[in-house]
Amino acid sequence: CAMGRAVGLVGLLVGLFLVPAVLVSTSLRHGAPRSDPEPEAAEWELASGAVSEDSLWPLPQWLRTSSRQLQLAPGRFQLVHGAGSSAGPACGLLQDAFRRYYGYMFGQSHRRKPSRRPLGDRAEPELLQLQVVIESGDPGCHRYPHLESSEAYHLTVSEPVAVLKADEVWGALRGLETFSQLVHEDDYGSFLVNESEIDDFPRFAHRGILLDTSRHYLPVKSILTTLDAMAFNKFNVFHWHIVDDQSFPYQSISFPELSNKGAYSYNHIYTPADVHLVIEYARLRGIRVIPEFDTPGHTESWGKGQKDLLTPCYSGGQPTGSFGPVNPILNTTYDFMSKFFKEISSVFPDAYIHLGGDEVDFSCWKSNPEVKEFMRQQGFSIDYAKLESYYIQKILDIVSFYNKRQVVWQEVFDNKAQLKPDTVVQVWKNNLYALELSSVTGAGLTAVLSAPWYLDYISYGQDWKKYYSIEPLNFPGSEKQKKLLIGGEACLWGEFVDATNLTPRLWPRASAVGERLWSSRNVTNLKDAYTRLTNHRCRML
């Protein structure tokens, strides 16, 4: 197990979980029912004599490595701004990244044998610096990453200095991750890197992880840990499914009763300071935060702190006391939503807001006499999908007014809402998702794929291979349509996930999705992926 990263994921979190370095396994296993296929022969095995490229994840678009090795002395090696860079010491984002990656590469500095032998005795020449050069006039140090940000970088490692060039800081972050993955320790604890050249850029611009903080509350620290792991895998979108039926942990400034009454407890909320911390921590890692405030369904928790927001359900001509989706027939609903999304638009800097729109249950609307009457007046007949689209349309208009673009779940498209051309449709239904991608992009809309990557569904064995083997562009459509698929998201819904199992359930399974969305289409060899992913997991630990 490469020991390069003493700081990181589980190793950092869990003093007790002394990480087993070498992992399993061959041969029969006791207990496989005879009727089942034999379980996978091996999980994560140590790749002995690993060289640099055995450990890169996700695999860069283009790389050339030499067998010539350079040595790094932790006490001397520097990450610096290179000559001609538009970024300098005032670029807090890069300064922070330099320190972070220094720690990943060399650990907590307490080397057992600091500079054991004078360098003159070494056969290997020394690498003294990594020079980072941002080439764009505006490096973006104080901006937020966005869909069109450049994450491309070019890395040259040769004696005596390595050079990392990128248009913007976002590419530099990706290149720093790659450089840190190239550095490894030999048997004697020396830090080495092979002379290499790498040219790299993402295949898809939108590479996301969905966390659900409503079914179970996740402590802010768990979210930050996930953001760290996302950066290790070059993910760049944190889709924050922050509220849902079960709880409303978002503490609204305009409507504090929403979390006061809708959160599991006063303790299980995200304060404005929490939200800001998550956004900034993500920004420093080149990760966008797209919040989802899903309506009109999935809103039971909203109703507790906002009177008359939800539709009263009826039975036998009487209100039952329970509530359905957001009430779409009241002006007060839109007054509330307008004020609410004004706040959201200002709190979350990303250009996109996810508006949900999935799984609307019509039964409560159908039971309500006032909704029925409204349907009649509007000429919707008994087509409740039209009522849903009526509602969604108004929400889309509100959010557009605040200059935000929209992400929606596929039902909003399926129900024929009028969507702006820059709307992103997230495809999640596993049934015939290729045809859905074809329809969405055929209508000229951008799409994000999640259907095959619902990581909350678990099964015995190495399911990462299933996620890895998905080819997102394998749907019927023109070249123009293929360009409209801007990426994908691995979704970890929270019914059976909380802080006690989040990390081992998400990683390294999500890493498979990370490589699929970053690396070239032809990177599909499972055996090679297994070797690299094994080392990558070890490094993440």
Added chain:
Amino acid sequence: CAMGRAVGLVGLLVGLFLVPAVLVSTSLRHGAPRSDPEPEAAEWELASGAVSEDSLWPLPQWLRTSSRQLQLAPGRFQLVHGAGSSAGPACGLLQDAFRRYYGYMFGQSHRRKPSRRPLGDRAEPELLQLQVVIESGDPGCHRYPHLESSEAYHLTVSEPVAVLKADEVWGALRGLETFSQLVHEDDYGSFLVNESEIDDFPRFAHRGILLDTSRHYLPVKSILTTLDAMAFNKFNVFHWHIVDDQSFPYQSISFPELSNKGAYSYNHIYTPADVHLVIEYARLRGIRVIPEFDTPGHTESWGKGQKDLLTPCYSGGQPTGSFGPVNPILNTTYDFMSKFFKEISSVFPDAYIHLGGDEVDFSCWKSNPEVKEFMRQQGFSIDYAKLESYYIQKILDIVSFYNKRQVVWQEVFDNKAQLKPDTVVQVWKNNLYALELSSVTGAGLTAVLSAPWYLDYISYGQDWKKYYSIEPLNFPGSEKQKKLLIGGEACLWGEFVDATNLTPRLWPRASAVGERLWSSRNVTNLKDAYTRLTNHRCRML
């Protein structure tokens, strides 16, 4: 979430995993494929207004509680040896348990508001002591628990003192766990207990957890954490599947090369001190440690450090260089096994050793010309099960010589080895396990059931209900046969388990097995179990 236990499982281990107190969930969930049944409506919900018996796990055999509540003042409450007890301050096991359960009940002592109001203002009377009385002349403070140990106890909680009576310290440990589960905090942070009377004893004498430290090494701390959790669930056997094909982490005194060459690394071993620590930590919790040294199959790792122990495999008349099961035809094999099991018999104090004997692959034996010749000489014809039994018989004799009883996997019985009447046969094959139980007990042998409780097999949702709903005695047989089923084990094989996911994968799923093996046969209500298990999980966290 009951806050009574500030010390414990995940909460203690993982500073970062700020445990979410209140958990999920109702309504539709985004992402359930249309063709699937709806996922479970809810996972662990907070039982509001919980009373004592809502939180007991496993449920005692008999209990009566009153609505009258007594208050406990952490600064005054004492766990003491009662009058007439055969145990006193010299009983280190109980002294240790008193301190441990004090911590579980009252946390790390830093109460936010220590003795906020004088007791006179309280409506509730105070409980001042729990007096523990061991009634047997030999309390067992310095002994090891064994199959015939008494774990029965009687607990009376009434003003001003509670009394816990048990024959031996093992029952006192179980009663302390129950008492600690009765203590709860009210909304104001006061510690309360309902006046109660409990009479309790286990339904089955053997209630085990199998951990596999060969497929993945588990740090000693992970094992100790598991032992803590086992005590919370009244498990009393740690079945330590310590070595297997993949690695040999047991550091033998007589044969140090076994782990020097067969462990994953020099770091991934259990030293004699480690083994001793595990055994003592288990003893203090009333848990037996049964080590498994599985032969003749599952021994690949043994071959690395012990020359000529394994059978050389042949192909086309030539040795292939690979090895099969233990070589049963050499005297040196039995010399080695005799010396090895002499050590094991002395290192592990339990009366039983698990000898494995499962899944022997005959293909290598069949390929080896010397084995063939031996078969001919012995008159085994081509029945390799006879060769296996020949080998096992010798191992059984060796271990009997060192005065140890044996546990074996079911194949040893199936292959008709001559087993002593006190041999325990562990039934693990999921196919028709009821018939196997019938056969084993019909032959007058004792049995332990594991087949339906392979917890390494995971699936989406609340699979604890599946484990909970198993009725172990539901097999054809006489009353006498039923008595021969002495218990069961939940097995967590290690192909996909290491320190990063052990705890959330094992708990609270194994708790379902714990209650099934402890509580009365008629304790089967899933809704009631759900409420209690939710509170129990919270307390374990």
